[in-house]
Amino acid sequence: xxxxxxxxxxxxxxxxxxxxxxxxxxxxxxxxxxxxxxxxxxxxxxxxxxxxxxxxxxxxxxxxxxxxxxxxxxxxxxxxxxxxxxxxxxxxxxxxxxxxxxxxxxxxxxxxxxxxxxxxxxxxxxxxxxxxxxxxxxxxxxxxxxxxxxxxxxxxxxxxxxxxxxxxxxxxxxxxxxxxxxxxxxxxxxxxxxxxxxxxxxxxxxxxxxxxxxxxxxxxxxxxxxxxxxxxxxxxxxxxxxxxxxxxxxxxxxxxxxxxxxxxxxxxxxxxxxxxxxxxxxxxxxxxxxxxxxxxxxxxxxxxxxxxxxxxxxxxxxxxxxxxxxxxxxxxxxxxxxxxxxxxxxxxxxxxxxxxxxxxxxxxxxxxxxxxxxxxxxxxxxxxxxxxxxxxxx
Numbered sequence: 588x589x590x591x592x593x594x595x596x597x598x599x600x601x602x603x604x605x606x607x608x609x610x611x612x613x614x615x616x617x618x619x620x621x622x623x624x625x626x627x628x629x630x631x632x633x634x635x636x637x638x639x640x641x642x643x644x645x646x647x648x649x650x651x652x653x654x655x656x657x658x659x660x661x662x663x664x665x666x667x668x669x670x671x672x673x674x675x676x677x678x679x680x681x682x683x684x685x686x687x688x689x690x691x692x693x694x695x696x697x698x699x700x701x702x703x704x705x706x707x708x709x710x711x712x713x714x715x716x717x718x719x720x721x722x723x724x725x726x727x728x729x730x731x732x733x734x735x736x737x738x739x740x741x742x743x744x745x746x747x748x749x750x751x752x753x754x755x756x757x758x759x760x761x762x763x764x765x766x767x768x769x770x771x772x773x774x775x776x777x778x779x780x781x782x783x784x785x786x787x788x789x790x791x792x793x794x795x796x797x798x799x800x801x802x803x804x805x806x807x808x809x810x811x812x813x814x815x816x817x818x819x820x821x822x823x824x825x826x827x828x829x830x831x832x833x834x835x836x837x838x839x840x841x842x843x844x845x846x847x848x849x850x851x852x853x854x855x856x857x858x859x860x861x862x863x864x865x866x867x868x869x870x871x872x873x874x875x876x877x878x879x880x881x882x883x884x885x886x887x888x889x890x891x892x893x894x895x896x897x898x899x900x901x902x903x904x905x906x907x908x909x910x911x912x913x914x915x916x917x918x919x920x921x922x923x924x925x926x927x928x929x930x931x932x933x934x935x936x937x938x939x940x941x942x943x944x945x946x947x948x949x950x951x952x953x954x955x956x957x958x959x960x961x962x963x964x965x966x967x968x969x970x971x972x973x974x975x976x977x978x979x980x981x
Contacts, residue, residue: 595670602676603689607698610663610691614638620661623654624695625675628723630667632730634705636698639665641729644675650726651679658685665691665698709734718805719761727923733761739920742766742826744817744845745835746793748905749859749912751783751800753833756913758801758808762920765801766811766829769793780902817841819970822848831916834858835909839886840973846871846879850954851967855928857915859908864901864936866908869927869946870915876928877948878955886977904936 613620614637624635625644635641640654644666655662662685664672672690679685691698699705711719711733722728722736739762743750746769754765771793773784783800784793794812801808813825817836822844826832832849834856836842842858849856855872858879871878911932918924933942950956 595673598677599673599690602673602680604669604673604692605663605689606692607701607703610636610665610698611701611703613663618661620663621655623651623662623664624666625664625672626666626695628730632708632710634695634699634707636665636695637704637706639706642726644671646726647675647678648683651683653726655685658683659687661687661689663689663691666694668694668696670694715761715807722760728917728921732921732923735921736761736917737763739831740764740766740829741831741833741916741920742768742829743797743833743835744768744841745837746781746783746797747771747777747835747837748780748861748900749835749909750833751781751797752906752909753835753913753916754783754797754801755804756910757833757916758805760913760917761805762808762916764809764811766813766825767794767797768813768815768817768825769797770814770816780900780905782906817844819844819973822970823852823968826852826854829854831919832856833912833916835912839977842879843886843973843976844970847954847970849873850878851959851962853959855919855926857912857919857927859912861900861904861908863899864904866904866934866936868908868911868915868932868934869930870919872919872926872928873955874959877946878952880954881949881952882931882946884949884952901936907934907936 610622622636622639624631624639624641625647627643631641642651642654662679664675666672669690669692672694676688676690679688695705719733722733723730741757741762743754743765746754746767750767754767757765773788773791773793773796775789777784778786783797788796788799792814794814798810798812801810815821817825826848832854834842834845836845845856850873853873855870857870859866859868869882870876915927918926929946931944931946933944948955
């Protein structure tokens with residue numbers, strides 16, 4: 588039986604090895620080779636080659652295709668000294684069918700000895716590592732995705748039925764800053780569905796109540812409170828600087844205002860609506876998909892779109908839709924998966940069915956058909972009378 592060192596020598600004779608200088612020159616030329624670090628998580632976090640992807644050798648078979656889907660493209664693997672990467676290169680070539688894979692001789696140790704640059708990433712504290720441990724195990728999130736969440740700024744419009752579950756789960760996920768816009772106070776009738784609030788906080792402003800609930804889950808989240816009603820005089824200032832907006836609004840005038848402002852600021856909006864046993868969800872990503880006006884050029888008549896206060900809503904329905912909004916927010920921040928832009932998801936709780944409809948950008952849309960550069964400074968903060976616009980639909 589061959590010893591470990593003999594096996595390594597045999598494997599190295601069957602795969603291509605490249606010198607760190609060649610890897611360095613490839614990076615300098617930017618030729619598009621995929622560089623993969625196959626060391627363990629803690630090693631990768633100490634330092635790694637700039638731009639390297641991380642796929643631990645123990646998870647190679649299950650994860651590498653997500654990082655390097657094109658099996659004909661050149662892939663260069665490295666580890667600490669070149670042994671683990673040689674074994675990984677052999678596996679990718681013989682078992683996974685990669686056509687152009689190599690191992691970097693001497694690993695990152697020789698790379699450093701040559702004086703080449705390494706990247707020292709930010710690290711999580713021990714408490715954060717434990718708190719977000721399940722995220723770190725998911726290839727689509729991992730350390731990089733969690734860092735993006737910690738750096739993210741998400742604005743919640745409303746701390747009610749939709750905003751409540753979204754606030755709690757986004758806080759739990761580690762979104763670094765949550766802004767909350769709501770000018771209402773907690774009422775007893777809210778508690779059937781607005782899970783961020785509690786009986787002992789009846790009469791408390793919702794932004795304050797939501798802040799308490801958020802910090803009970805994750806005290807590290809920064810909460811920015813806006814105890815005002817969103818309108819044309821403050822919308823541009825409030826939404827400025829946020830990465831994603833969660834639309835939990837309950838009226839059409841403010842939704843049209845939000846759409847027009849978010850398109851001008853080029854901020855994606857994760858929008859949901861609820862009524863009775865039915866919910867709708869979509870992502871309006873400016874200039875990458877349709878906007879709200881592409882979907883609803885004009886508001887429906889009031890008698891066809893009553894409010895929850897008038898028609899009622901199943902208490903758990905906003906929980907379902909608010910959590911789906913949270914998933915879309917996390918996808919937008921981390922880059923995981925395919926956001927719901929260009930699609931409208933319909934949920935029928937009575938039939939337990941989901942229906943997906945395609946939504947296309949309207950080439951004649953009065954808002955998103957114009958190039959952002961065409962919008963003057965005077966137009967940027969000027970908005971029409973949305974109350975009159977929506978009233979005209981009746």
